[in-house]
């Protein structure tokens with residue numbers, strides 16, 4: 001080839017390449033972009049960033065909540081008290097007492113629910129009859145939460161948020177207040193407290209490999225560690241945070257039924273991770289482009305951590321009553337069984353009397369709340385102002401605190 005011919009040939013090749021590239025960019029669709037983009041696992045659905053609540057007065061204006069309330073051996077009485085305190089006929093409740101407890105304790109719970117005139121007539125309180133073995137700090141805790149999510153999806157088609165509580169949790173406002181608060185929040189907001197700044201958790205949680213005997217053994221035993229360690233992941237970014245959350249139905253469906261594989265991959269990764277309940281949902285939501293803009297960095301709880309922080313939160317004492325109120329949180333933990341603070345919350349905040357449910361606008365019949373009246377009628381307590389103020393601040397600062 002002569003020199004000019006050669007340069008013409010080269011120009012044609014380069015031009016062809018450029019045209020092909022432009023054409024490709026024009027004609028390829030999102031699927032192609034998904035295939036080449038490393039960060040995406042294939043989107044299954046685009047989630048609207050803000051989904052305004054339905055107009056006031058419409059049937060759906062007041063949301064419905066789905067609760068998991070879980071306890072372990074010896075916690076029947078605390079669990080029952082929490083159930084009564086958060087009860088509302090609009091909601092769904094799944095109760096779980098872990099397999100380590102006595103059969104009689106679990107039977108007692110089932111019978112109490114069956115014999116409770118209100119619970120049995122409304123039919124919205126369910127006990128997990130085939131209990132799971134749950135190991136503190138182990139993946140069996142997340143598995144148990146996912147099990148409850150699956151049951152709740154199956155029980156009812158119309159709930160808006162999933163909230164997990166334990167027997168040592170207690171509400172600081174009435175359920176009417178909480179429903180009213182949620183009625184003002186965009187319907188696709190997920191309350192997941194999180195941070196990607198792992199700090200000491202990097203070597204304490206991210207590197208060790210742990211085995212949870214609760215996955216395969218009939219006897220309860222603590223988690224144990226392998227001598228080998230692993231590196232931090234490079235396929236996704238780790239997030240850590242609180243084990244307490246409020247998840248939208250859409251996000252729960254994504255985790256349980258979704259065709260995207262990320263929730264499953266991460267579940268397997270977290271099998272060997274210490275305290276996976278403090279990271280699983282955080283890491284799933286912040287690594288999912290469909291959901292990462294729906295996160296509110298808060299866990300809806302006031303948790304009293306000892307200073308310096310330890311593995312367990314400190315039990316809340318009567319002296320902390322004002323701090324509880326100032327927090328603006330709808331829930332708090334943890335409370336020792338039968339503590340006087342709970343009596344103060346019952347009488348001063350919930351208006352709940354011993355052995356009965358928290359009163360609300362739905363209450364009818366004699367004695368009070370023995371029948372269900374209008375379940376859309378909400379009767380707010382003074383506590384509503386506290387949580388409304390708090391949630392307003394959260395929503396305002398949401399953007400700066402998302403997946404950081």
Ligand SMILES: *[C@@H]1O[C@H](CO)[C@@H](O)[C@H](O)[C@H]1NC(C)=O
Pocket residue numbers: 153154155156157
């Ligand atoms: C719940 O599960 C049962 C049995 O698999 C099924 O027939 C039913 O349609 C499910 N309900 C919902 C709301 O998914």
Ligand SMILES: *[C@@H]1O[C@H](CO)[C@@H](O)[C@H](O)[C@H]1NC(C)=O
Pocket residue numbers: 069070071141142145164165166167243244276277278280281
């Ligand atoms: C959900 O609630 C249970 C209550 O027993 C708690 O122990 C667990 O860690 C929570 N979080 C997750 C993500 O499972």
Ligand SMILES: *[C@@H]1O[C@H](CO)[C@@H](O)[C@H](O)[C@H]1NC(C)=O
Pocket residue numbers: 039288289292293402403
């Ligand atoms: C959500 O994910 C997308 C795609 O990976 C990314 O561009 C965006 O910055 C993420 N948003 C947040 C708030 O992390």
Ligand SMILES: *[C@@H]1O[C@H](CO)[C@@H](O)[C@H](O)[C@H]1NC(C)=O
Pocket residue numbers: 354355
């Ligand atoms: C509440 O009821 C329980 C059992 O029904 C009883 O043991 C307890 O003493 C009662 N407490 C008050 C303050 O009445």
Ligand SMILES: *[C@@H]1O[C@H](CO)[C@@H](O)[C@H](O)[C@H]1NC(C)=O
Pocket residue numbers: 057374375376377378
């Ligand atoms: C129930 O309460 C809601 C809210 O207060 C009200 O709009 C509705 O009309 C009530 N329904 C009935 C049947 O009274």
